[in-house]
Amino acid sequence: MRRTASSILQDPERSQIAEQNEAMRHNRNAFARMAASPVEVHGSRLLLKIVGKLDHGGRDVLKPDSTGYRILAEFTRRVTTPEPTELPSSIAAPKNDKPFFEGVTMLDNRRLLRRVTLSLAGRLPTSAELAALDEQGSAGLPKLFDGIMKEDAFYDRLREAFNDIFLTVGYDGGAEQALTYEHFEKTRLWAEKHSLDHIEDAKARQQARYKLWNDYRKAILGEPMKLVEYIVRNDRPFTEIVTADYIMVTPYTSRGYGVFDQLHDSFKNSDDPFEYVPVKLKALVGRARSTDQESATGFYPHAGLLSTFQYLRRYPTTETNRNRLRARMYYLHFLGVDALELAARVSDAAAVSAKFEVPTMQASECVVCHKTVDPVAGMFQDFYQPEGVYGRRKDGWFKDMFVAGFEGEDLPAEERWRSLQWLGERTAKDPRFATTMVEHVYYVLTGRKVLLAPKDLDDPLYAARRRAYDEQRRAVQTIADRFVQANFNLKQAFKEWIVSDFYRADGLLSAVQDPNRRAELDDVGVVRMLGPEQVDRKVAAIFGEPWGKMNEQLAVLYGGIDSKEVTERATDPSGAMGAIQRTLANDVACKHTARDFAREPAERRLFVGVEPDMVPGTSPETDAAIRSTLVRLHEQIVGRTYASDSPEIERAWQLFSGIVSDSHDQKGFDPREIYACRPASTGPMPLDKAYTIRAWRAVVTYLLRHQEFLYE
């Protein structure tokens, strides 16, 4: 950590290289001065202070036998007697000159394309894409990615993933309450009064009313993430997420804002509840003059996501919290800084409270963070109503807080009416913004956050963990630079990550036993258990329709989130999740096997070259057709291409033929599929006299339980 001239706490790990170097130099010099400063005859002031042997406000932070102390002792020795010497082995990091990814195998282009299409577009690669890839090789990848990132399914995934980060659908109360009574009391409940008189039947009319409300609420909840989509889809700079001077509205939500008539001609279909268009709202007019919004332009001072009612309501405030939650989330979401972790430490809170009148402005252990957080909290001061949206505090903004501003720069009084725009403009220029957005993309692609710097110097694997962290930081910074060069086009960040070794890493050339190397590789490789929405989309991509049961309680049990209380996805499967995977495998195979056989051969997805009467061992041609189908099923379901005589296909062959063979030993089995697995409406039900349909179902079940299917 270091402090700037204006005493703003910053984290050098999050700064650009030049700033990092300057910060390190600053800190190094400060330590050197302290190390060279002796205390009478007792030794270095630095070494004495650090173990609590001097009377000062801090405490002992290192033990004399710790690695940290030994490093400082060596530092002190070098400062006081600066002859170059080898580092003692107790603190020297092991040298490792080999490339970080040496020995790590990477996905080939075809499997990479499959991963990308499934992950971002919820489908398998098309034959045209595969042909283009075969023809052009890696050079063809960017164009293919561009195509994928034009698909609607990509934007479904984008909105879903960014909601995981911003959680804007998770605010309390009804969705329409984001539009406050104070400013929208005449319009926000339009769905209740909207004429449905053309529906004669009362019950049908009531059902239509319910649907109207549901669509309206869903459309309001969707606005913030539609802003994300609009920016990315139209190749606009992603800085607009904090600077956009518009919001996204639909025919339904624009009625709530009272601007539908103004926008009517902007919509292609004014009855579509989910057609979003950008709009700049007028400054809010309250029920009382005192609640009118001040505006120099007459418009609402939009600042991208920051000023949307949904974001403000998702992170509300109170008289005691004073917008500090919002400041924290702002730093976390847009600058990648967890303000609560900036300077976590233990202290005697009672003593601090007794000693200082306003600890957050006077006590150093409090000021260290509040000097950063409180000015940003002040930027939200005009959005202070309990509902979370516009309204000034009755008694004026707090005097016992640092004044509104951003990292040492005070908000000019004449800018107050557009404070969030002022903040957004500075955010967009902050180098931390670009790296944070690149980290968000990493999260979208891998399902986990970037590594945190290891802190425990006494950890024997510290150097290895540090190397892994440094390697990832370099990748983040490199991609962030290219993202900025591409005018903050978020698609660039996606493309850069996708072709990076971090996304392509797929295995090892040889087993690694060395604990240091294992620690370096601990977080390498996507190896992500698909979330409930993703696994359902994967089922749809392969079988033509989603499983359809992965919702609500089951989705949460399978590691999903509700954006309110459960906000972190579970990424490692519990036993219950394993049981859900089993259920899914059984159920999906049950639903699709006999149904596929009931179709005409040309219309089948799974069983193109085989029929229920083809029993293994009856002829070489039959066996070849069965093996060929097994190869295709492996390609479709687990994304692996195996030779027909490979161990994997042989294992599946043994499964299929073994079940058919075993069935002959059963007395009088039913010549039909079990009732639950019979197709409901796809042609006549094929009989299963040879037990092959059930054996094929077993093969599909077996493949659906592969790690390669359940993981990305």
Added chain:
Amino acid sequence: MRRDELLRRDFLKHCGLAGLSLALPFGRSSSAQAGEKDEPYAGPYYIVFNASGGWDTTYLMDPKGVEGINRLYQEGDILTHGAHKYAPTAKHIQAGMSNEDFYAEFGDQLLVVNGLDYSVNNHSPGARYMATGKLDSLAYPTFAALVAACRGPSCPLAFLTFGNYSSTGNLVAMSRVPYLPSLKKLANADAVEGNERAPYFDSFAMDRIEQALGEQAAAQASLPRLPRQERAQTSCMPRRQIRKRLHGSRPIFRQMCPRNACRNRPTWLWRRSKRGSAYRPTYRSHSSIVTSITTPTR
């Protein structure tokens, strides 16, 4: 319905209404561990409450009655049960159990620690410090996760968490809401809609599938893999273990988590009182089973 069953239901219900979250590490007793015979877990069970948002402990185990701290009672009204002091609430109780009844029934079994000063200057680090004992690292498991990992590493629902800081340190997988109807289906994952009389496969076919999967897993395990791939592979569990252990958990959930309580839970958690939203720089736990934190809600 037995009284203890009733109490557990009410306890959870009221905790939900009060905005509390809890983590339930389910583990195997040492005797069960020794056997490793797929027996349902028999206890003990650990419940860790995190009263995020805070409740006023002066109305339960930390009575004051002075300087206007409490209006319902004065210092002289404070009751005792052995060495315990507690606030009188019987005259004011509208629902649930009064402190008088609570102490009469459970007072002899309680160990109360009224306050631990963690002296942490920040909210989420404070919650983490309290849950894990480590202030400066995100890598350590919570107490609940640690117990679950030690007691029941192979239990399918060893560690249930309902929110708040829940780091597992990669020692044990966390699970979410135990919804009884879902649990029934999951316990019989190889039967249609969880109906044991309607298996998806004849037993000989199911055995073949398990055999093939076992061989496939062994083949995978023999390949050089990244550490993350190894961890993913080890998350698989034999069919029989899952089924029996989930079966074993069901009666517990039935007692502890009434259907409506589980269904409605998401609307309860994180509800904060005005007092709960206060910004306080220190953290204190108020008893061995109850921990109170004041923290901004995310």
